[in-house]
Amino acid sequence: MLKVFIEGCVDESPSPDTLLEKMVDVCNGKFQHKDLKVKSSDIKENLKSYSESSKKVEAALYPHFVSAVNTTLLCLELVDVPGTRPCSSPVCFHVNDPSFLKQIHQGQLSERKPDIVVVSESDARNHVADGTGDILERDDLLLQATIRAPGSELFSNNETITLKPFEWRNVRTFVEFKISKKKMAKPPSSYPLSSHRPTPKPQYLMVDQQMEENDARQSEALPAAPASASANCQPPADIVKGRLKVLIPNPNDKSAGGYAAEMFAAHTGRQHVLGLVVVGDLLYIWRYDRQGAIQCSALNFIEDLPRFLVLLFAMQRFQDCHWGLNPNIDPKFEACSRSPTMTFHDQQGKEIDIELELSSDERRTHFGLNGRATDVFPATSETLSSEGPLIAKVFWAEESRKSEPDILQKVYEIAGNNNVKGRDDVEGHVPVMVCYQKYLHTSTALIRKRLGLNVNGSRVLYVIVFRKLEPITALTGDDFLRAWWDTVRCHFVLWTNGVRHRDVSPSNLMYRIVNGKIVGVLNDFDLASLGDGVTGTERTGTVPFMALDLLTEKALRGEVTHLYEHDAESFIWVLTWISLRYSNGKPMKNKALDQWLIVDAVRCGQQKSAFLLQSRDLLDNKNYPPGKGHEYHWKIVYNYLGALQDRSSSKPRPDPLLGESLKPMPPEEPETVFKKIFIDPINKQHWKKRSILYVLLSVAFSDPLLTSGTKDLSILDRQRAFCTARAWFPSLNAFVLY
Known part of the structure; x- marks a missing residue:
């Protein structure tokens, strides 16, 4: 991994040995330069103080570590290594704890306090209150201000200055400390030529593992909740290769994983995040991307100081893209309200200019680590300015799956084929894709190939531009019911013609207005598959709206085939949810249903099963009042839930006392399921008959x-x-x- 970092800071790669040799004088306090205002010998002195503070509270370590590192950076920017890029945007390490970094995810405030953050020198200076940062000499900034947390005061040049909190958007990387029970070594009297030293035995940081997100989504209503049910398999064992370890991190980890998730959320399309974890005198480098996390073996930054300096030398020369920022979408650490202009091509090859409104109040952003990480933004285009509003969907697709643009092409073929029965239920009821771009250079397989790691499950960044749609949740009365029924019929025709949507949820049911009429639209095909595509046992969907059969331990093991009846059931759960959770198009709380959002998949299934068992009493249950505009829909829900309960009770149950075992039943045809479950809700005569x-x-x-x-x-x-x-x-x- 260190070699990869070096490649990010050079024009012509020097050998690692050459770099190590250049570091020895700095390590031994012998480096001198006419422009250097600090002593390189201070590095060892600070590390000595660090090692002597190991028995104190954790916070006592921070200033010694920061002083050692920032002194090193001042020296390293003057080290001449032929072929390396000059230090154009200096960075510094800055104590942050106990200051909180704050960020809002879908209306919810998140507060976290990393121990140390790495920011640009200019950001460190700008975060001195009242614009007084300019009065600080550079040495005072890097060696005095940075060892104090935001909120602290510093007396300099006869003035008292206050340090302001940072924002996640400023942060290049973080350093998280863990107290070690082991005694730390003190710096040696002299560091030998590092290239001749044996490489230490690999050591790894043990962490709890949890699959964060694959193809089973948690509801988007709670951005920090984990999608605790994974799609294909049990959480994999650690994969260790050479000096690297591949892990699936937990985004709700209060420390490293949470910080990485915040940094991803701060920059649209961010390709990776680096994190540093320090345990005593051991430094662990983590590289997070949307496929997972790669952990490097431990580096003892006291005993193996030259290698640590090579790491700092490389990071000091990183450009923004090397920190993981996407140059096409959100390329700078500074505040950015719009993306750069991107050039797309439509199906006819015509160039289309696209800009994303990154700070729009209408944006919908993701919080988490690995997975699709879908963000949606309003988009503008001079080329298409007269053709109505646009939205752009930014997400990380799994490379082994059929892409959403390919699936949409199949959908459009069905809608345009006069020989398809029910094609009118599809035409006009699916999203209109304007153009898209696949960014091949973002593939998470690239770094894994370079490191000799398994690339299975790799992801790549897509941006797809659509005609703007409106959420079905904004509708009430007959308009809502008509739009919902449109999506049910559209989904059925697509399924019977080989397109399996497999993610029916409120956020994926939309509408548009055509000639003054509400038209329901089945949206979001990024989890869809074609009939001959992925295996039917992949568990996909948004957890609170998934069929009960898919919210079981058996389904988690991949032993339940995803059938049409499961998506049909999801439509009923969506109708239930919207009827109870929305009033006049606005969300409202229902404590009884809120738990579906925050529990794991199996527990959610249990709670929904209990809800279904009491469905015959729901109309008189004061715990489930329908929202305004959905009173009639609640009566329809009552009938649909009755149909689900009837189907559930009809399933054969073996009698173990008679030695019976459950024999697999062939699945019902979609046409049969559709007729048994659904009745046209617009036709009042049908409901009278029911x-x-x-x-x-x-x-x-x-x-x-x-x-x-x-x-x-x-x-x-x-x-x-x-x-x-x-x-x-x-x-x-x-x-x-x-």
């Missing part, structure tokens, strides 16, 4: 929850009631509905 059916069934089966006074009916009366029901619904099965 109401009569339920009365007949309550008579037939003496269900006191549905009606009363049936206990005195004769068997003949019950048979007549059921026969009448069969006449209304010929496909009715007594066992299924009982």
Whole structure:
């Protein structure tokens, strides 16, 4: 990994040995230069003080570490190594704890306090309050101000100055400290020629592992909640190769993983984040990207100081892209309201200029580490200025999957094929893709190939530009119901023609207005697959809206095939959710449903199952009041949930006392499932017919929850009631509905 860092700071690569040799004089305090105002011998003195502070509180280590590093940086910018890039944007290490860095994710405030942050010297100077940073001499800034946390005061040039908090957007990387029980070594009297020293035995930092996000999404309503159910397999074991270790980090880790997630969120399209973890005298380098994290073996920065200086030498010469910023979208650490102008091409090869409004109030951003990390922004284009508003979707697609643009091309073929039954239910009910760009240089496989690591699961950055749509949650009454029903029908036709959407959720149901009429749109095909694509046992979807069968331990193990009935069930959960969580198009809280957002997949399934069991009482349950504009929809939900409960109770259950085992049943055809579950909610006659059916069934089966006074009916009366029901619904099965 150190060699990769070196390549980022050079025009012509010097050998690592050459760099190590150049570091020895600095390490031994013998480096001199006419422009150097500090003594290189202070580096060892600060490291000695650091090692002697090891038995004190953790915060006692910070100023000694920062002083040693910043003194080193002042020396290294004057070290002449042929072929290396000059230090054009100097950085410095700055104590941060106990100051909080704050950032808002989808309306929720996040506060974290990394121990030390790495920022540019100009940012460090700008964060001196009241514009007094200019009065500080450079040495005072790097050796006095930086060892104090934001909020502290510093007396300089007969003035008292206060340090302001940093923002995540300023941070190049972070340093997190952990107290070590082991005694630290003191710096040796002299460092030998480092290239002749043996490489130490690899050591790794042990961490708890947790799959963060793959193809099972947690609801976007809580950005910091982990998508605790992964798609394909159990969390993998650590992968160790040479001096590297591949891990799946936890974004809700209060330290390193959380800081990395904040840094990703601060810059759209950021390709990777570097993090430093210090345990005693051992330094661990972490490289996070949307595929996972790579941890380098420990570097003892006291005993192996020359190698540590090579690392600092490289980082000092990093350009913004080497810190992970995307030069096409969000290329600078300074505040940026718009992206640079990007050039796309439409299907006819015509050039289209696109700019993203990165600070728009309408943006929807992601918080997390690995996974798709989808962000959505309003977009503008001079070329298309007369054709209506645009939005841009920025996300990291898994390279082994069929891409969303390819799947949308298949969708458009279905919509335009007059021989497809129901094609009118697709045409106009899917998003309009204007153009897209795949940034091949962002592939997470590239760094892994260079390091000799497994590239499976690699991701690459896409930007897709669409015609703007509006969320279905903003609608009420018949407009909402019509849009919802449009998406149900569109989804069904696509499924039966080989396009499996597999992520039905409120955020993926949209609408547009065509000739004054509300038209529902099934949106977001980035988890979709084609009939001959990925295996059906991949567990995909947004957790609170997934079918109950997919929220089980068995499904987590990849033993449940994703069927049409699962997506059909998701539509009902979405209808339930919106009816209870939105009032006049605005979100409202429902404590009973809030838990679905924050529990893991299995627990969410259990809570939804309990909800379903009480569905026959929901209309009279004061814990579940429908929102304004959704009162009638709640009655429809009541009927749909009844259909789900009937399907659940109809599944055969083996009797273990009789030695029976559950035999796999062939899945029902989508057409059969559609007819059994859905009734056109716009056609009031259909619902009147359904109401009569339920009365007949309550008579037939003496269900006191549905009606009363049936206990005195004769068997003949019950048979007549059921026969009448069969006449209304010929496909009715007594066992299924009982």
